[in-house]
Amino acid sequence: MSKQFYLETFGCQMNVVDSERIVVLLExxxxxxxxxxxDADLILLNTCSVRDKAERKVIGHLGRFKPLKEKNPGLxxxxxxxxxxxxxxxxxxxIPHLDLVFGTHNIHKLPELVRRVEENRxxxxxxxxxxxxxxxRLFPQRSGSESVTRFxxxxxxxxxxxxxxxxxxxxxxEVSRPSGEIxxxxxxxxxxxxxxxxxxxxxxxxxxxxxxxxxxxxxLLRAVHRxxxxxxxxxxxxxxxxxxxxxxxxxxxxGKLAHHLHLPLxxxxxxxxxxxxxxxxxxxxxxxxxRLKTVCPDIRLTTDLIVGxxxxxxxxxxxxxxxxxxxxxxxxxxxxxxxxPGTAAAExxxxxxxxxxxxxxxxxxxxxxxxxxxxxxxDVGKTLEVLVEGTSRQGExxxxxxxxxNRIVNFSGPTELVGRMVQVRVTRSLRNSQVGERVD
Numbered sequence: 001m002s003k004q005f006y007l008e009t010f011g012c013q014m015n016v017v018d019s020e021r022i023v024v025l026l027e028x029x030x031x032x033x034x035x036x037x038x039d040a041d042l043i044l045l046n047t048c049s050v051r052d053k054a055e056r057k058v059i060g061h062l063g064r065f066k067p068l069k070e071k072n073p074g075l076x077x078x079x080x081x082x083x084x085x086x087x088x089x090x091x092x093x094x095i096p097h098l099d100l101v102f103g104t105h106n107i108h109k110l111p112e113l114v115r116r117v118e119e120n121r122x123x124x125x126x127x128x129x130x131x132x133x134x135x136x137r138l139f140p141q142r143s144g145s146e147s148v149t150r151f152x153x154x155x156x157x158x159x160x161x162x163x164x165x166x167x168x169x170x171x172x173x174e175v176s177r178p179s180g181e182i183x184x185x186x187x188x189x190x191x192x193x194x195x196x197x198x199x200x201x202x203x204x205x206x207x208x209x210x211x212x213x214x215x216x217x218x219x220l221l222r223a224v225h226r227x228x229x230x231x232x233x234x235x236x237x238x239x240x241x242x243x244x245x246x247x248x249x250x251x252x253x254x255g256k257l258a259h260h261l262h263l264p265l266x267x268x269x270x271x272x273x274x275x276x277x278x279x280x281x282x283x284x285x286x287x288x289x290x291r292l293k294t295v296c297p298d299i300r301l302t303t304d305l306i307v308g309x310x311x312x313x314x315x316x317x318x319x320x321x322x323x324x325x326x327x328x329x330x331x332x333x334x335x336x337x338x339x340x341p342g343t344a345a346a347e348x349x350x351x352x353x354x355x356x357x358x359x360x361x362x363x364x365x366x367x368x369x370x371x372x373x374x375x376x377x378x379d380v381g382k383t384l385e386v387l388v389e390g391t392s393r394q395g396e397x398x399x400x401x402x403x404x405x406n407r408i409v410n411f412s413g414p415t416e417l418v419g420r421m422v423q424v425r426v427t428r429s430l431r432n433s434q435v436g437e438r439v440d
Contacts, residue, residue, distance in 0.1 A: 005031045006040035008061070011048020013200050013236065014171075015081055017151050019046045021107055022080070029111045037065060040075070042114065047081035049166050049340065058083045062095055069097040076100060076117050080107065085170040086341070088127040103127035104171050108138050129172050139177045148389045148419045150194050154182055154220065155201035159210075160239060162266075163277045163344035164306065164337065167202055176208050179215045183223055190229030195419055196387055196402075197224065199235040205242030218246035225254045231421060232387055234258045234406070240265070241279040243288050252295030259296055260406045263289070264304035265327075268320035272309050275348070282323065289327060300330040300375070300405045307364055308337040308357030310350035317360050324367055330375045330405065332368045336361045376407070376429040383439055384409065386424045388417045400433075408433040 005026050009019040022044065023033060037043055043065050047058050058079065069075050078100035079091060085103035092098055099117045102110060106126040116122050130138070139153060157172040158165075186197055199220070201207065208214035215223065217235075224233055233256050240263055250257055263285075267273055270281045292299055305320060324332070336357060339346035384403040392398035392410045399413045401422070410433060411424050424436040 003031045003041040004034040004039055005042040005044060006034055006037045007044050007046065009046045010058075010081070011050060013151055013198070014153070014156075014202070015046050015048055017153055017200065018081065018104075018107055022046065022110060025107070025110050026114070029114065037068060040068075042076040042078065043068070044078040044080065047079060047083035049082040049086055049170055054083050055087060059095065062098060066097050076114065078102070078114075080104075080110075082166065082170040085127050086166065089125045092123055092125060099123050101125035101127065103129075105130040105135065132175055135172075135175050136177065139181070146193075148194060148387065149196040149198070150189055151200050152182060152186060152189070152197050153177065153201065154199045154204060154217075155207050158202040159206070160203060160279070161277060161344075163275060163348075164309065164340065166340040166343060169340075169342050171202060174203065174206060174210060176211055176214060179208070179220050179223065182220065183227065186224055186227050186230060190227055193419060195230065196232040196234065197230060199224070199233070200237075202237065203239045203242065204235050205238050205244070205247060209242075216244070216246065218244060218250055221247070221250050221254060221257065225250075225256050230256060232256055232258055232404070234260070236262050238263050239279075240285050240288055245291070248288065248291050248295055251292060251299060258406065259299045259404045260302070261292065261299060262302045262304075265320075265323065266304060266306050267309060267312075267316065268323035269312070269316035272312055272316050275311060275345070276306075276309065277344070282319070286323075301327065302331045302406075303327075303329045303333070305332050305334045305364060305368075306337050307334065307361040308352060310337070310345060310348035310352075312337075312352065312357075312360075317364075321364065321367060324364065324371065328371050328375065329368065331372050334361065334365055334368065373431075376434065379407075379426045379434060380429050381426065383423050383425045384436070385421055386411075386436075387421055388413070388419065390418055391415065403434075409436050410434070411436045411438055413438050 007019060009015050034040055045061060065077055069077060076099045077097055080102045082104060084101045091101045100113055102113055109126055113124055113126060116124055155174060155176045157174045158168045159174045161168050205217055207217035207220060265285060266276055266278060268282060386401040386403055386409045388399050388401040392400040394410050397412050398410050399417060400408055400410045403409055409424050423439040425439050426434050426436045428435040
């Protein structure tokens, strides 16, 4: 009987890709996945350190597994991802029932580390960053997908060092994967039935910028656009300072490129943006958005916003509210600032009372919720092109897919439509999805 593993994934799309890799590696050493922690021989958390109190939340999750470890001393409990990278061996000291800690550059070592725990009952950790050449050799490559959509990693790491952000400290510096390798993977995915790819990285806009002779990100997008079988292309995450004119032009010239862009603003105050080390002004950001809407009038934007950055004044915050009202994002991820150890912002003085920051956060959330609801209600009655991804959780013969605007649409139809583009008229718009009917 094969051994079983239970995996929980936290955070961003990069972690989703990492978890796919973890599944493959564990299957290669005889494990199969289970959705019940109680049945597992190995429990693994793939963590993210972006959200507030990330370490505390991971420790809380791990606490759930202590009784299982007491009942089954042979159970292996492991932590990977950004929090593991940040904490390293300290996690083993804090959590006696934890066996294994591995960092963001060490996923490929997981089979070896698991064997060490199995054979020697040795608690171990591995959080060393790899050199550039080794990282390039270890970029995840996948094929043989049953899914209509896939993430494709085009770069890793970040060189921006925004003052609030832990990513460069836990993911390392930027490294771009060779474009030939990316395109070969996408051709194989298309041959296997994938119809939509999302190119991902911490800052995809700067792809190739540090590699002489490599394609720019705009050139890479155009090359992906030429791959037969791929019908829709997305990418994330974008940094506004690296959103070039050539990349913006792709939205007007590449018909497969989805008319949606996640473009983090973070704050609507030049003073706060400088303290954040974002590298652009409000005017710069507005100029890029204006050009985007010129080449692609129906493009929809989503964004990230931080409230309560150290030293933020009411005037700074009102600037954010004004921009949100002006730009009318279809959705936004809003965060109440919390310091991350090792970042520059963690050293900044912050005398704004917590209740003031919380009140601002709630004002922003209320405004954005109203704008989002208005935006999605405008879709009722519209006919959208939807890529059908599979059967819906709604059941009763329902399928689901996504529009170009990255919105889930549920509708009735035969399963033979999976993998095809269909026209769907929206009849109802909900908070997280839409309901429609197929138009022949």
